[in-house]
Amino acid sequence: EVQLVESGGGLVQPGRSLRLSCAASGFTFGDYDMHWVRQAPGKGLEWVSGLSWNSGSVGYADSVKGRFTISRDNAKNSLYLQMNSLRPEDTALYYCAKDLHSSKSSDFGFDSWGQGTLVTVSS
Amino acid sequence: QSALTQPASVSGSPGQSITISCTGTSSDVGGHNYVSWYQHHPGKAPKLMLYYVSNRPSGVSDRFSGSKSGNTASLTISGLQAEDEADYYCNSYTGRSTPWVFGPGTKVTVL
Numbered sequence: 001e002v003q004l005v006e007s008g009g010g011l012v013q014p015g016r017s018l019r020l021s022c023a024a025s026g027f028t029f030g031d032y033d034m035h036w037v038r039q040a041p042g043k044g045l046e047w048v049s050g051l052s053w054n055s056g057s058v059g060y061a062d063s064v065k066g067r068f069t070i071s072r073d074n075a076k077n078s079l080y081l082q083m084n085s086l087r088p089e090d091t092a093l094y095y096c097a098k099d100l101h102s103s104k105s106s107d108f109g110f111d112s113w114g115q116g117t118l119v120t121v122s123s
Numbered sequence: 124q125s126a127l128t129q130p131a132s133v134s135g136s137p138g139q140s141i142t143i144s145c146t147g148t149s150s151d152v153g154g155h156n157y158v159s160w161y162q163h164h165p166g167k168a169p170k171l172m173l174y175y176v177s178n179r180p181s182g183v184s185d186r187f188s189g190s191k192s193g194n195t196a197s198l199t200i201s202g203l204q205a206e207d208e209a210d211y212y213c214n215s216y217t218g219r220s221t222p223w224v225f226g227p228g229t230k231v232t233v234l
Contacts, residue, residue, distance in 0.1 A: 035223070037169075044228040045161070045169065045212050047221070059222040100174060108216065109159040109174030116168070 002026040002112040004096045009117030012086055020117060022079040022096030027112075030074035033057075033099035035110060036081050038092035038119075048094070049081065053103050064090075086121045093118050126151060127213060127226035134232040135203045143229045145196045145213030151224065153194035157216035160189060160198045163228075164209045172211075173198065200231070208233045 008020040020036070035050040049060045049070040058070060069082040079096055094117050097110035128146040135141040145152060145160075152158055160173040171180050176196060177189040186201045196215075200207055213226040 037225075044210075045163070045214075045225040047214070047223040047225055050223060061221045065220075095168065097169075107175055107178070108157045109171050109180070110161070110169070110214070111171045111174075111180055113168035113170075 002098060004098060004112060004114035006094060006096050006114045006117035009094065009119045011120045011122065013123050014087060014121055016086055017082070017084045018086060018119060020081040020083065020094055020096075020119070022114060024077045024079065024096075024098070027098070029072075029077040031102045031104065033101040034072060034079045035097045035099060036070060036079075037095045037097050037110065037113075038090075039095070039116075040089070040092040043092075046092070050099070051079070052101075083119070086119075088121050091119060091121050126217065126224050127215060129211075129213060129226040129229045131227075132230045132232065134234055135200075136234045137203055137205065139203050140199060140201045141203060141231065143198045143200075143211055143213075143231070145198070145215070145226050147194050147196075147215055149194060150219060151194075151215040151217040152191065152196050152213075154218060155216060156191065158189075158191060158196045159214045160187075160196075161212045161214065161225075162207075162209045163212065169212070203233055205233050207231060 003025045005023045036048040067085045071080045096114045098112040100107040100109045161169040163169040173189040
């Protein structure tokens, strides 16, 4: 069974940094693309960032470009999101999501999700 | 503000069929078939319902189907059930600086 467990969220002041982690199990982590998706209170889903299985392709939403950095450690089955210069509008529940796309599949779709970790940016 | 457009809400009675639209442009929805749909019950993790416009992952009911015409993709729920009441989001590859985008979401109510 695929499991994704996010951690690292919390209350942080504007302008500060936070690093989110996602621990993966139940599948060959290093074979799959991974993403971060967030949901602000009362709002819809927003794609934040994605990283290919081999870290060769990376993407960011315009709203976080230059401030957030996605990375992965395939040896530790872990995905990370380094968030710098945080703003109140970054307040959201952050989900880690596994993609169907892999070293062996050309399909795209976020087929497994964690329960999320809450980030609150406030003074 | 999302680059994709969805109706804010759709409702139907049990057993009926409803359709949710997702309208984009020739750069996203109309430019390829990397369109997926997600069901989200409040407080739970989102669930992939369809990918590549109309493909169902294992375990998803065949009451859920998808199609696309031009710049608009659609999700149809047949034989509406109480458990289908949730928020539904479309997602598309954009080919732009932000490669993936979600629609604003549609709240489905079962009357």
